[in-house]
Amino acid sequence: MSPKIARQIIQIGLVVSANWQVALPVRADNLPADADIPEEVLRAEIITEARSPIDGKPLSAADFAELVVTTRLQLERDNASVAINNPKIKETLFLLRLRGFLRSVGVPIR
Template sequence: MIRSIQIVCASTICWNAIVPAPASSLPLENDLPEEVLRAEIITEARSPIDGKALSANEFAELVVTAKQQVELDNASLVTNNSKVKETLFLLRLRGFLRSVGIPIK
């Protein structure tokens, strides 16, 4: 009789020690959801060149001109340098041979 009471008391004490305390999983009231932050449109930007403030249109124009300049630089580099052309050809050949199944190191 005493053993069964001891087992019940011991199991109750252990159960209370094992069961975790309830946690609140709700966000804070002033916390903005990530979906809202991701959809936020940034209307002000800084120039990566000199750091001055730009409008959205000016920033878009700067990005476009920078991409065009990079493409022109890459095109002139490839057309002017025969060694680059040869290296690109060999890399493409190597990729083709690997895709066919020929092992190349």
């Protein structure tokens, strides 16, 4: 069989299979029922009350958000002061940043 005939057979097969997709669309039986709640919606539950990770007391959502922000800021401040005072940590951070930059440029580093 010549390559030209083989190419034409493949093209005909592709056209026929594309037409079957148009002629036989997805049936409504295969779709989930209207009463079903999508899993994405079920996972997106809004939490309106929480407990403090420090002492376990109940907190409102606003108090919990404030606690998270203040804790994060305090950790960043503490980490920055440790890094400023320790030259070994400064050197390690510099090397990690350099390694990340070289990887982003495309230099293979293990």
